Amino acid sequence: MESVSQFSSRLVSRTRLSDSAFDVELERPKGFSFRAGQSIRIFVGDAGRDYSLAGGPSAGSLTLCVRLVNGGAVSPFLAGAPLESDLSFTGPHGVFTLVQSARPLVWAATGVGMAPFLSMVRAGATGFTLLHGVRCSGELFHRDELEAAAARYVPCLSRETTAGCFSGRVTAWAAANLAPGAYDISLCGNRGMVRDFLSLVDERLAGSRVFTEIFF
C-alpha cells in the first residue's frame, strides 16, 4: 500500500449538522497527504476507528463528517472533547478514490457515507450521478455542495416524503431508474445498501465496476 504513517493532530473546530452528526476539523500535520476518498484511523487510547476524509486533498486542515455512536470508542471523544485536544491517527488508508473512466459514474451514499464523495467534489469531481440516501431531509448534509457538482443528484429519503426527493432507498431508485449498461459505481455506506446494490449490479448491470467502502 502507499506509505501509511502515524501522525499527531488536534481538534480545531466542530460544526453541528444534526442531533447526532457533526463536522469536525483537525489540524493537518506536516507531511500528511492523501487522495480524495481515503480515510484515516483515529485512536483514543488503544481503540481506533476509521473515518473518511471529507475535505479536499489540498485543504489546510482535515475535515471529517462524524455520526455520534453512543458508547462508541472514538466518536464521543470527537463530539465532546475540548477544542485543541490532542489526538493521533494513522493514514492515509484505503483505495476508495475517484475513478477516472469513460463510463457513467454512479455514486451511492447512505448517512455520513457521503464524506468521501464530498472530498472528491472538493478535489474537482463533476459529472456524476449521486444517490444520497438518508432517513429524512434534515440529514442531507452538504446537499448544496454535492448537488452543484453532480450531473444528477437524487436525494432518497427512507422515512419521509418530501417534494423533490425520492421516497425510498437508494437501491430502489437505482433499480427503477438506472438503464441496463456498464457503469463505474462507487458505494459508501451501510452494509445493507452495499449488499443490495451489488445484487442489483449482478442481476441487471453486468459489466459494471463496483468500488465499495462500508461503514460498520
Next chain:
Amino acid sequence: MRANVGSGDGGMTSLLSGERVPKSHARIEACGELDELASVLGALAASLAEDREVERVEIRQVQGELLHLGAWLAVTPGSLTLGMLKPPSEGPVEALEGSIERMEKDLPPLQGFILPGGHPSAAWAHVARCVCRRAERRVAAIPAQEALPWLNRLSSWLYVLARHCNQVRGVPENLWKV
C-alpha cells in the same frame, strides 16, 4: 475497511479494481490460496514454543506480505488502483534469503529426502510449504510473473524452517531411505 456483507451469495465477488467476477476467477483462486497460506502460518506460529520469538516475528512479517500480495493480485493490470498498492519487490525476497542463510548455518547437510513431520511446528511448516507451492501455481496461472520470485523463495524458506523447527526442539529428521 471491508466486511462480509453477504453480497457474494450468488457466487460473484469484486476485484479491488472494481470488476465483478465469479468466485472461480483465477485472481480470486490465487487470493484464496494466499489466504489459506496465511492461516496455516498462523497455525504454525501457534505451535511454536514460547521462546521462539524470532520465528514468530518472521512469520508475522510473511503474513503481512501475503496481505500486500493479495491486494496486488486482486487488481486487473492497467488499473489505476495499482498505483496505490505496494508492488512485489526485491526486498522481501532478500529478507527470506537472509533468513534461510541464518537457519542453514546450524543445520546438518541433507542426507536424503525428508518425510514431513516431527515436531508439530515442523509439521505445520511442511503443510505451509505445500500450500505455498499451490499458491505459486495459481499465481503462475493468472499469470502474474512479478509475484513468483517471492513465492518461490517462500516455499524454500518454509522447507528450511521445518528443518530448523525440528532441530531447535531436538527432534530428529525422518529421512526416507530407499
